[in-house]
Amino acid sequence: MPTPGSCLGLVGGRVWTRGSEELxxxxxxxxxxxxxxxxxETAEAAKLVLSRAARVTAIADREGDFFIMWARLPDxxxxxxxxxxxxxxxxxxxxxxxxxxxxxxxxxxxxxxxxRADRPARQATVCLRFGEATIRRPQNLREAGLPxxxxxxxxxIVEPAAPDxxxxxxxxxxxxxxxxxxxxxxxxxxxxKQRWMIEQFFRVMKNQGFKIEDSQLHLAARLEKLxxxxxxxAAIVLQLVQARSGGDHQPASLTFTAAEIDTLAALESRxxxxxKLQSNPHSKASLAWxxxxxxxxxxxxxxxxxxxxxxxxxxxxxxxxxxxxxxxxLRDMYMP
Numbered sequence: 130m131p132t133p134g135s136c137l138g139l140v141g142g143r144v145w146t147r148g149s150e151e152l153x154x155x156x157x158x159x160x161x162x163x164x165x166x167x168x169x170e171t172a173e174a175a176k177l178v179l180s181r182a183a184r185v186t187a188i189a190d191r192e193g194d195f196f197i198m199w200a201r202l203p204d205x206x207x208x209x210x211x212x213x214x215x216x217x218x219x220x221x222x223x224x225x226x227x228x229x230x231x232x233x234x235x236x237x238x239x240x241x242x243x244x245r246a247d248r249p250a251r252q253a254t255v256c257l258r259f260g261e262a263t264i265r266r267p268q269n270l271r272e273a274g275l276p277x278x279x280x281x282x283x284x285x286i287v288e289p290a291a292p293d294x295x296x297x298x299x300x301x302x303x304x305x306x307x308x309x310x311x312x313x314x315x316x317x318x319x320x321x322k323q324r325w326m327i328e329q330f331f332r333v334m335k336n337q338g339f340k341i342e343d344s345q346l347h348l349a350a351r352l353e354k355l356x357x358x359x360x361x362x363a364a365i366v367l368q369l370v371q372a373r374s375g376g377d378h379q380p381a382s383l384t385f386t387a388a389e390i391d392t393l394a395a396l397e398s399r400x401x402x403x404x405k406l407q408s409n410p411h412s413k414a415s416l417a418w419x420x421x422x423x424x425x426x427x428x429x430x431x432x433x434x435x436x437x438x439x440x441x442x443x444x445x446x447x448x449x450x451x452x453x454x455x456x457x458x459l460r461d462m463y464m465p
Contacts, residue, residue: 136326136367136368142174165195168193172202184207185206185208187207187210188211188321193211194211197275198211199264199279200279208304209304210302212321219265220277220278226301229301236256237256238254240322253288254289255287255288257284257315259282259313261283262280265277265278266278282305282317283302284301284302286300333441334359334363367440368384369384369447372419373437373438374437381415381416383416388458392450393418396426400425400431409422422450424443425446427449428442
């Protein structure tokens with residue numbers, strides 16, 4: 130069984146290319162003419178791919194906080210969770226943020242915040258409150274068949290005493306999950322923190338990995354193919370990062386074909402040392418075993434005192450491995 134937070138792969142995607150033509154004002158366009166449709170279309174695609182799952186929660190940042198998402202997508206086994214962007218009008222005539230401010234904080238915890246490009250990892254002691262609100266359908270919304278309002282749960286965490294020079298943490302979250310206790314609300318916070326993996330995904334896709342933004346391709350169709358290939362590889366990099374410690378008990382077959390696993394086994398012999406510290410400590414054909422080999426190919430020295438291999442090390446190792454695996458496949462194809 131995978132551990133909580135494991136990256137199991139990609140379930141859908143939408144590549145959006147912007148044209149140069151002048152557009153009708155955003156509020157006057159239907160959803161199928163807006164860039165924001167990608168949030169709805171990607172979630173709908175995920176529904177189909179994950180149709181056998183007992184329950185799914187789609188997590189979005191603030192760009193995914195708009196009424197059509199809340200009204201159209203949820204069902205009895207598909208939930209949404211988003212950070213709030215808009216101060217939604219409520220069905221009773223008030224506003225969401227004002228309604229939140231009337232509720233007392235009910236719990237306090239210290240949570241871990243992972244490192245980001247603009248901040249180091251740190252801990253934050255935050256206060257929590259939660260409740261329910263019915264957001265009202267926007268008056269200028271042109272889409273037909275949507276309800277007048279959608280009842281949602283909200284969770285707010287506030288850091289009352291951040292370190293000097295550090296912006297205090299403040300998240301206001303909306304979700305379709307029903308919350309009955311502080312423990313339920315903290316679970317929503319924990320799930321939202323999993324968005325860190327999406328930031329890592331784009332880190333590998335962009336400036337510190339595949340450098341998609343530096344592509345010299347001019348045709349949209351070719352760029353879309355490049356993005357699709359890079360997205361698949363970036364997901365594999367994240368899987369290897371998660372597997373590196375051996376705590377995520379996934380088989381190598383989650384990511385690699387049988388032929389690629391044979392290639393990894395052959396490459397492993399290059400790195401086997403005479404001592405236990407110089408040998409692969411993980412069970413053969415596990416994803417952790419494969420991650421150890423890919424990290425070595427990416428330049429990691431493997432010593433206990435060394436910093437664990439990160440996304441860029443795995444990116445470099447995976448690139449090297451793919452070249453070797455292609456050569457291995459050609460050998461099998463043409464040698465008698």
